[in-house]
Amino acid sequence: MSIKPAVAATPDPLAGNRQVPGLPSILLEPTVRAALLEDLGHAGDLTTDAIVPSHAQSQTRLVARQDGVLAGLDLARLAFQLIDPSMRFEAHLRDGARLSQGSAIATVRGSARAMLTAERTALNFLCHLSGVATATASIADSIRDYRARVTCTRKTLPGLRALQKYAVRVGGGSNHRFGLDDAVLIKDNHVAMAGSVREAVARARAGIGHMVKIELEVDTLAQLDEALALGVDVVLLDNMSIDDLRTAVGMAQGRAILEASGRVTPETAPSVAATGVDLIAIGWITHSARTLDIGLDA
Structure with a gap:
């Protein structure tokens, strides 16, 4: 059986600016x-x-x-x-x-x-x-001149998560994890119950498959340094100042995906994106739109 390569379609006059496959x-x-x-x-x-x-x-x-x-x-x-x-x-x-x-x-x-x-x-x-x-x-429009992408969170209305995350993609954003079962996100309470960041990451690695990524939430540059040393895939920079975000990007040097979060608006998003972070996570685009x-x- 041979599969022919796809042929580029003629532009559709009905199509919007954001081409996102519809949900079945x-x-x-x-x-x-x-x-x-x-x-x-x-x-x-x-x-x-x-x-x-x-x-x-x-x-x-x-x-x-x-x-x-x-x-x-x-x-x-x-x-x-x-x-x-x-x-x-x-x-x-x-x-x-x-x-x-x-x-x-x-x-x-x-x-x-x-x-x-x-x-x-x-x-x-x-x-x-x-x-x-x-x-x-x-x-997305406010940060179009930067490499950063806007992403949603799990702060969605009960029963509407798949629909809201679809709408985020339509609006030019990206999706964070869909639920508790498709990625690991270690937050402060997980660390507190494990006893340390190192122990929390070690337990997570021991309990997941090789296809699952690990993200760690930090709120200080010292915690970021520890996260980078542990080799996590993604670091969530929670409520950091613009100066600290810029410093964090310099510290990471591409060793982990950096995701900024914390009360970001269309007015403040460009300054966050200008620091060089990869993602900007925003909850209100789903729970309070x-x-x-x-x-x-x-």
């Missing part, structure tokens, strides 16, 4: 279905079923009401089509597109009842994930 529907559907069931409760949509005739058809558009970055379009589509598989969802943009106020995102056609029943669930996903992508882009205002307009 089989991963999205359980979350969207659960959200719809939560909304429908035990009796369905009492308001819509009482007011809108069952035969009524409608056409509406998803429209951006403010500037931002689009994410979550597949979840919106699923919300409408799980209520009524015959609903037609025509996307005019792709996740990653830069939105302006008034941008037409998609047109929805079909049962008026289904449209109104699914509207809030579709918008909840679309507005939230677009908000995460927009927050991430605000950092503002929703992006998107509406379903007739």
Whole structure:
């Protein structure tokens, strides 16, 4: 069996600035279905079923009401089509597109009842994930002149981690570990319970496979020196000053990936990136991102 090399695709006019593969529907559907069931409760949509005739058809558009970055379009589509598989969802943009106020995102056609029943669930996903992508882009844009990348954390909303981390990638960021099971991150409490940094690292190495990386959190340059001597893969520089971050980069000289964290904003990110760190970890881009205002307009 021979496999032909991939041929570069013609640029897609619908594609956004950030080309990120979408998540498979089989991963999205359980979350969207659960959200719809939560909304429908035990009796369905009492308001819509009482007011809108069952035969009524409608056409509406998803429209951006403010500037931002689009994410979550597949979840919106699923919300409408799980209520009524015959609903037609025509996307005019792709996740990653830069939105302006008034941008037409998609047109929805079909049962008026289904449209109104699914509207809030579709918008909840679309507005939230677009908000995460927009927050991430605000950092990524501010540090585009530097080598550092913005990365998310495990500070995600319960049940939405895979979706939020997808939105971070759409916004131009990178993902930290997805859970407790795909990397080791030794923090201060682990060190306290092990008795020392050396012992914590030794126990971690003895308990993991050869494919798993070890990251160690430090908050002083002395701790960084110990981390480098122990040969950990990544060092998390927690709440260090700009001067200390710059010194840390000089000390490491590429021996470990350096990740800075601690109350970073779009305004302060460039000065952090300018120190030469590899990554900037930010929790608020997932746990506290503002929703992006998107509406379903007739």
